[in-house]
Amino acid sequence: MQYNFNEIEAKWQKYWAENQTFKAANGSDKPKFYVLDMFPYPSGAGLHVGHPLGYIASDIYARYKRHQGFNVLHPMGYDSFGLPAEQYAIQTGQHPADTTRVNIEGGKDKEGNVIEGYRKQLDRMGFSFDWGREVRTSDPSYYKWTQWIFIKLFNTWYNKVSDKAEDIKTLITTFEAEGNIIVSAICDADVPIFSAKEWRQYTRKRQEEILLKYRLTYLAESEVNWCPALGTVLANDEIVNGVSERGGHPVIRKKMTQWSMRITAYAERLLNGLEKIDWPQPLKDSQANWIGRSVGAIVKFKLLSATKDKISSLEPKPLTPKNFIEVFTTRPDTIFGVSFMTLAPEHDLVPMITTTEQKEEVESYIEATARRSERDRMSDVKTISGAFTGAYVEHPFTKEPVPVWIGDYVLAGYGTGAVMSVPCGDQRDYDFAKHFNIPIPNIFEGVDISLEAFADKDNTIIANSDFLNGLTYKEATGKVIAALEKIGHGEGKVNYRLRDAVFSRQRYWGEPFPVYYDEDGMPRMLDEKFLPLKLPEVKKYLPTETGEPPLGNATVWAWDTNNSAVVGTRLIDHKSVFPLELNTMPGWAGSSQYFNRYMDAHNEKAIFSQEAINYWQDVDLYIGGSEHATGHLLYSRFWQKFMFDLGLVPKDEFAKKLINQGMITGTSAFIYRLGHHPNVFVSKELVDAYQNEETKEDVLRQIQSVVGNTLKDLSFDKIHVDVDFVDASDQLDVIKFRNWQPEFKNAMFIPDRAPKLLREVEKMSKSKYNVVSPDAICTEYGADSLRLYEMFLGPLEQSKPWNTAGITGVHSFLKKLWKLYFDEEGLKDLKAEPSAENLKTLHKTIKKAKEDIENFSFNTSVSTFMICVNELTTQNCQSKSILESLAILVSPYAPHIAEELWEKLGNSTSISTVSYPKFEAKYVLESSKEYPISFNGKLRFTIELPLDMGKDEIEAAVLAHEKTRQQLQGRTPKKVIIVPGKIVNIVS
């Protein structure tokens, strides 16, 4: 009987679907285990072999956990809002919902190409997903809950005292009773101070404006990253090297009114939370880096409004709210080294403090920096530029005047947008001072600063600094902060690099905000019971002529408050019918709580029931790509903590363990095309030989014999060849190549048979002809072979190249496995009692396979199975019990063949929940050991000795051995090292 994988795989996929084998119940006597994959964006191009790597690993683990007796939740869904569907809609006019459905469920695209569909592709690989819990972020029944969370965020503020998010009502109550002086909140910087009386006298609009400054999602005019080519704003994590992550378009800074998420409220908790989750260190590092906590101080420098000559006569005046400049510094200990102050050119105070004499220079500098794009400014960090404002501030301790400059090395968006410049202690300040001839006072003990700044905190001893002299960095910092606080000129402060996240996108294919704008133009939330607010139909998916987002094209997009319904925009009267928000939410909105929604995916009354969330708690294992480190994975943690504060989820971290699977790259194939002879192709070997001086002439002659002797100098172009035309020996199938494209129809090859190709590892991409689809592999070798091979390639986390040729190794393993159970006639007569050898092989395998799977070392467990099958084949194992256990061991990796073997052995239920074989040490105990005998650390020979032999006996046995005497040649050993069970080393 042959191993007919196509038939077997189709049969069991059908069986699993019909019997709902992998349906997970929300409650069970078994312990729970939640295995999650990052859900995919369903693109029209379909999956290539790189995509399922993580899914295969998580599926193996999920299946293993079922064998271990866990109730396993292993869901899958689609992150189906996004840019590609929208851009396709703009080009073709097709509704993104339609193309998205085709990409998932299959069908035809506009050109009539057959799209297989993600679901079918995934099904062919035999995943044990509980498809009954599928979610699609673009489905109104799903995004209803994304909108719901948005409303919750709007109705919440962050109380620093309780250190958590609280209902906005508690804030309003406080305002009404006591004003905001006693409120300690994470809010906008420009909140005015008011009393309860003042609050009550404010208009409703004024009150709303103030509350917006406290809400966890708020509308604010802010500087955003605007991408003109995409017509939308982008978040910081959507920009790579100053250009858009998608498409590589330039990005400029622009002021716009946008929804923002107050993620900064959670900065500290997001940072601390990293300590209790088992996530990859590089990923934690990059989140920590992104949050960018730095400890230092705020220092206030009083403004002196006069020119330098007159300052000395000025009377000292107390600080008032408007007459100082605030800086943030991590080195308050160097305050006596300040010789100037630098503001970002965009700093609010610049126009106010600039003197008439300096006005022209400052304005032209500001104009020049504004003209430079973000990218220019970033790529050119060496050019030093700046301008003097003419203004001075007063040093808080020395009372000396300090000149105020502006310079684009100071960023408006970090800290206070102003720095106290200490040229002796900071290289940027140093360079700036050198360039503009500003003095560089030295405040470090025994340090030469004639060439560069001294920034080594650990070896700092402060000098020339009044009361800080002789102190270390740490001592001086503490002392100076205390002194600043005492005179009211500053305080200790922790600063974060993390910015609030802009949450508006000028796009069509995203979640609509459940927001309308009232008669005052203030945002109001729809009542929860009217959700979902569905995306309106539009004629065009582009921005409107007046520059509004695509939803501006909708004719039915207004909120009728009398009837609680979406109505035509013509009816807007700002009395009872109001305009709805035209922006949509960003890509990460839908993915920030999807893992919790899976727990109760069809609940219409709540995002999930409390029973469901309390049962499943959190994700036990999450597998996905590292590219989401500072996007999805940070935002999801933020929303989880928010949900936790509201008491909606029991855990404030959503995933205990996370693994980043590596990328599978392609192995591109190239043939060399002869210069000036576009019809002639030369093998890699000949081109290599041509590069070698010794063989160059031979190659030249060989090529001349084909194309004529006129050719003296050879040149070669590398041409991509479809990897489908290449065999395991890297030889080209010339017939396939000639039929590939018309220009190759009459191609000639040197040598003319199976020329060797050059192979290089590159990212998989259509244009490189190195994309391999899992469907083709499933058809030719089967899903079980694909699964095994993806795991066998190497460690899960590592990036590694795909080469289809190698799959024959795991495929013939499966055939050998099959042959242990079947011969030509059918199932073998498996009545033999297991031999000691059989049991040893089996139990060795159980032990190793279990260890490997628990360490996520899937590549080595595949080797273990190969060794096991090779041994059992040699042993001619005919024991049913051994072969039953083997089928279970293999089943997480190659589930189809395992089910078939299991059934043919006479079992009537699925193998998927059978308990894992138990390792028993007694079967693998050895009585003797082949001891390696080394002399001075170098292995010479081995001797077999009983394992229970003691050190002394071993020494005696080894020294008595004839080969030992040969090695020693009469010398006496100086030392004999014996590690029982391991090695013997003789030093002589």
Added chain:
RNA sequence: GCUCGAGUGGCGGAAUUGGUAGACGCGCUGGAUUCAAAAUCCAGUGUUUUCGGACGUGUGGGUUCGAUUCCCACCUCGAGUACCA
């Protein structure tokens, strides 16, 4: 520049606490089977050699009876980040 990770045969990779380097697979070489091919099976396969051995895990040093593994310096590649005060 900074942070993190990695360098092992022709290739993917293995070696669990420092203890027989190269498991397993691909490829390659030879053989069996076949009219032939595919498939299958058997043997070999780090380099070198005077067939005793010698040399071998990016480079140079160190610790150790013993180092792919630990320490120091350097080189190369990859990922992230980038004027963060």
